[in-house]
Amino acid sequence: MSLRIALLGTLASKGPASGYELAKTFDDVINQVWQAKHSQIYPELAKMVESGAVTVEETGGGRGRKVYTITEAGRTEIDAWVAHPEPHRAVRNETALRAFLLPLLPPDRAAATMRGLAERHAALLDDLLKDRAAIEARGASGEPPFGGYALDLGIRTFTVLRDWARETAEDLERRAAENGGKGR
Amino acid sequence: MSLRIALLGTLASKGPASGYELAKTFDDVINQVWQAKHSQIYPELAKMVESGAVTVEETGGGRGRKVYTITEAGRTEIDAWVAHPEPHRAVRNETALRAFLLPLLPPDRAAATMRGLAERHAALLDDLLKDRAAIEARGASGEPPFGGYALDLGIRTFTVLRDWARETAEDLERRAAENGGKGR
DNA sequence: CCTTGACGTGTCAGTTTCTACATGTCACTT
DNA sequence: AAGTGACATGTAGAAACTGACACGTCAAGG
Numbered sequence: 001m002s003l004r005i006a007l008l009g010t011l012a013s014k015g016p017a018s019g020y021e022l023a024k025t026f027d028d029v030i031n032q033v034w035q036a037k038h039s040q041i042y043p044e045l046a047k048m049v050e051s052g053a054v055t056v057e058e059t060g061g062g063r064g065r066k067v068y069t070i071t072e073a074g075r076t077e078i079d080a081w082v083a084h085p086e087p088h089r090a091v092r093n094e095t096a097l098r099a100f101l102l103p104l105l106p107p108d109r110a111a112a113t114m115r116g117l118a119e120r121h122a123a124l125l126d127d128l129l130k131d132r133a134a135i136e137a138r139g140a141s142g143e144p145p146f147g148g149y150a151l152d153l154g155i156r157t158f159t160v161l162r163d164w165a166r167e168t169a170e171d172l173e174r175r176a177a178e179n180g181g182k183g184r
Numbered sequence: 185m186s187l188r189i190a191l192l193g194t195l196a197s198k199g200p201a202s203g204y205e206l207a208k209t210f211d212d213v214i215n216q217v218w219q220a221k222h223s224q225i226y227p228e229l230a231k232m233v234e235s236g237a238v239t240v241e242e243t244g245g246g247r248g249r250k251v252y253t254i255t256e257a258g259r260t261e262i263d264a265w266v267a268h269p270e271p272h273r274a275v276r277n278e279t280a281l282r283a284f285l286l287p288l289l290p291p292d293r294a295a296a297t298m299r300g301l302a303e304r305h306a307a308l309l310d311d312l313l314k315d316r317a318a319i320e321a322r323g324a325s326g327e328p329p330f331g332g333y334a335l336d337l338g339i340r341t342f343t344v345l346r347d348w349a350r351e352t353a354e355d356l357e358r359r360a361a362e363n364g365g366k367g368r
Numbered sequence: 369c370c371t372t373g374a375c376g377t378g379t380c381a382g383t384t385t386c387t388a389c390a391t392g393t394c395a396c397t398t
Numbered sequence: 399a400a401g402t403g404a405c406a407t408g409t410a411g412a413a414a415c416t417g418a419c420a421c422g423t424c425a426a427g428g
Contacts, residue, residue: 002278003414009285020376033280040415042378063376063423075288082285083297092276094186096217100334101193101266104259113267149355150284153348160340168333187384204406224385226408247393247406 003044005081006034008053011070012078013147016057018065019045029147032154053077095161102168107179111172118165125158187228189265190218192237195254196262197331200241202249203229213331216338237261279345286352291363295356302349309342 010025011017017025022045023038036044045068048054053074057067095117102110132151194209195201201209206229207222220228229252232238237258241251279301286294316335 001414002276002281005285006281009281009288012288013285018376019378023376030281030284032275033277033284035276035415037416038377039379039417061423064378065376078285078288082282082289083293091216091278092186092219093217094275096334096337097186097190097193097214098266099337100214100217100331101189101197101262102333103331104193104196104262105266109267147284147287149286149352150280152352153280153283153344156344156348157341160337160344164333164337164340168336171333202406203408207406219385221386222407223387223409248408249406 001081002034003036003040004048004053005078006030006036007041007044007048008070008074008078011054011068012075016067016069018067020065022068033150048074099164099168107172107176111169111176114165114169114172118162118169121158121162121165125155125162128155128158185265186218187220187224188232188237189262190214190220191225191228191232192254192258192262195238195252196259200251200253202251204249206252217334232258283348283352286356291356291360295353295360298349298353298356302346302353305342305346305349309339309346312339312342 006026007022010022010030014025019038019042023036023041026034026036026041045054045056045066049056049068052071054068054070057069059065059067098113098117102113105113128151132155135148135151190210191206194206194214198209203222203226207220207225210218210220210225229238229240229250233240233252236255238252238254241253243249243251282297282301286297289297312335316339319332319335
């Protein structure tokens, strides 16, 4: 379901696109939120054509390019899904799982892991901040850019992640110093 | 892989447990991080017995209860996984996907959705704060409780989520007021 | 001319995950 | 004695997802 919605949403906001382009988007923007390979996207698009949520137009001399366009039915579908208040959020987060299991490592190794994590989160945060700066520089004024709220959420989330990893590393280092890095 | 690690980690920190108890834990604590139904857990435990990461002891007169205990090999496995620096984080987040697609709704409906989301996040945050208060009240002093760092991360994350949802709702309401709730 | 790399679509086998079905025990209440 | 609900383990089929294989076009550079 979620993949279908993610594809419809991308078509709704960015306009008609090929499967290849959609796969690219899933490597870029949406990646922070949902992932899919082209091997999953192509069959999904076929299903969506069948159910009438999108239409397809064959183009691209020889290269067999297919451009998909969202229909009114497709828009209705997104609309219902986004506004739907079901609290049934699917969350899967490998980083958080790692965090959960962190106390199982000896403090010095746990601290090193956290330092590495903090650095990576800091780098990702920088990327997002640059994205926002670029958008603000060119897109002048008031209207909310597609993904603007999501970008904001991403920046806040990575800030938390970076700070948490740093402070946890510091705490672990303090503990490691106290008992000479021993203990589990 | 992640499910296997999550199960091993739970056994490592909480001690021996039955499949049923592990399934309970996945409804509770780990739920913020990873989910699994018993129908996935039982087969996974069988696989882990086979590969020597856990041992099983049949108990429980008549009810066929099986208690699983982590082995040294199992501990080594967690250790390697947690410390492993691969940046290949798997993230899937339905709430964030919703956030991403939010601008596709008319501002007034989007605002209402965000208000609801903010409330739910606020409630979840309260639960976590209560958990932490309870832990601090009974567990007196210095050592890090299992999941203590994770709990901290959870609290920070839900705080961000709540604030973001609130501020986004406010922004959307401002926009809705400006154009009388019309427009997409 | 040939190679390289981006463009472009698709299938298939295997793994993970979900929903539903299936079965039975034990303790407590009515 | 019967019913209810937590305890307890499993299987089966379907859907979601991944990684690898497979094929073919087009533009640019050497």
